[in-house]
Amino acid sequence: MTEFNRKIVLASRPAGRPRLTDFRLEQAEMPEPTDDQVLLETIYLSLDPYMRGRMSEAKSYAEPIAIGGVMVGATVAKIKQSRHPDWKEGDIVVAYSGWQSHAVSDGSDLRAVDPAVAPISTGLGVLGMTGFTAYAGLHNIGCPKAGETVVVAAASGAVGSVVGQIAKIAGARAVGIAGGAEKCAFVKAALGFDAVVDHRAPDFVERLAEACPDGIDVYFENVGGHVWDAVLPLLNDFARVPLCGMISHYNDDALAKRSVDRLPVTMRDIQQKSITVRGFMNVEFIEQQQNFLKAAAGWIADGTLKWREDIVDGLQNAPAAFIGLLEGRNFGKLVVRISPKQ
Structure with a gap:
């Protein structure tokens, strides 16, 4: 039976919240590897918030996806065919082959x-980009010390869950912020955070203050919005804020349209409290990746580091799952299982 490559491409650029019509499922001929290349068969596809930015033409750290181009994304794949001296058929690898069932690689990204x-x-997830993002931001920018209070937004998510656990390993007090009773219970009971606060609660601001009686020394920012507004007054002098993402704003048509300008208050507090706010991309610290993977493997082996996955079956369901991710409907690291037979 003839095999084909199934792929999801960008059909149109979204205005605000992405729609299913912004994506298109296509079928193409199976790619053929040439010398020093391998053919990959995707097993799992990672869905991550940064992909929303790549759907836009707005200036960013990376080129936008072209209309008709395959949606970008990290994958776990099996080498189906190899013409590369360093890789053999059957090897399992992490690649960056995007939203498709098969792809060709020269091996440099594996x-x-x-x-x-x-x-x-x-x-x-925990041993991939999101786990390393948590480690890189917290280790290099947050620099938590024993006894300090570390607060992380989206604490049940792929990055936030690892941030809090690494903070605990460093001897700090970990306070998570999550949405809903189920996620909050998971963060406290399964991940072992010292405290967790539901950002949907009507008295969220008061509860966060109660959970941080000594203020906040490190705040790992993933969401922005009203969570940032609640955190800012609690930041201590010389607090550190690794800025990983602002998912609550990713579907905004234009940040400048907000009715309230928070910048003056934010900048005033940053200056008066000598707060460090540092945006980062994990690739800045890529030389530390092997150290992280070695440490994380040990933490997993002894039960210190835990994780949760939200697995969706079928490439065709990736667009709906991605839209749900931007709205906080996932619970744990969101992964699409492309090849259930593996």
């Missing part, structure tokens, strides 16, 4: 996955 360490899907 990282081997050891199935003996943890389920291979974790190569996209």
